Amino acid sequence: MTDQYQKRSAPSAERNQGPIGVQLGTLLPEHAHVLEIASGTGQHGAGFTQLRPDIIWQYSDIDPEAMGSQAAYATENPEQLMSPIPVDVMVEDWWQDIADISVIYCANMIHIAPWAAAKGLAQGAGALLSTGGQFILYGPFLLGPDSAQSNLDFDQNLKRRNPAWGVREIQGVENLFKQHGLVLDKTIPMPRDNFLLVFRTL
Template sequence: MTSQPIALEERKIEGLRRFSPSSGRNKADIAAQLKSLLPRDAHVLEIASGTGEHGVEICKLRYDISWQYSDPDAESRLSQADWRQDNPMQLRPPLPLDMTAFEWWGGLPNYSAIFSANMIHIAPIEACEGIAIGAAHLLGDGGKVILYGPFLEGAASAPSNLEFDKSLKSRNPAWGVREQEIVKHIFAKAGFNNATLIAMPKNNHIFVFSRD
């Protein structure tokens, strides 16, 4: 994961702080969903936090949560740390987590939820598997994994997502928009048998996984 590009877009840069066009478009819709999905006083680990804008947005709506940034990319962590200056009480200093690393969860505390946006399609499938396995170690009773992004639905897949999948695979054969059923299977193997799909704008979805 660390050897691959971290974004498929040009990002505006102001000092250390980065601005993602895609986050700018979707962060409000995602935050609105997270506001109701996250429990009271949630301690959330964000995987592949990118610029750091999602954490800022949800903390504007929920003053009770603690948001842990992480990313394998050093420049992204610098951006996250800069955004953190706006809300140091809720936003935690970023961690250098790589979902493909052996036992990446070692030494971390328990969390109420794990969140990741637009990551598993620009990483090898092992990164998705790493989230699932790590979540089994880090989430307590009632803990949730929340993924945002495009997903394929077999023959019912949106044409735009099929084209996106083809484009990703042309860049890196290990990338690709993941089939919903494959993602469900990965999390079920890790004990997360409950899966809820929430439709989002522009053929994206939020996938919520929890244990029985």
């Protein structure tokens, strides 16, 4: 892990942390053990654990530099923030060594990764979450003909950077997670044409 203990901050995470926190504050069950996939700078976990002192938050990421930042946040609240674990959702059986998780949270990842990442995420979430478990996905999504122009533009921009990336259709994401026992329970519109999708295990 390079840049260990160097806290980082992303303007987008600073902007969306407040609105997401308002939702998570009430959505998360009491004493939830949350696994965050693709924690990035670690700001979200740091902010949400302040809002909810009853929860435990496990950071994870594929990127060693991001994990360094997460580790730095974790040292400030070691009771609630667990040091990051390496997770690449495109690796087969990535969830094998993880246990006792009641909620999985993932923000802004599945559009900046191949569709195989969404598939791996759905497979792992289905395997890790027992009955009553919750999976929360935040980011931009397409809504067929009702898609926001900003998200259509963003989709084109992403595809120019990498043809395997792209803003995903909510319907496709819903279908994918259903195949792994997770049903879409709430679709919450968020600022700047983002959504918070809340899935529950059957």
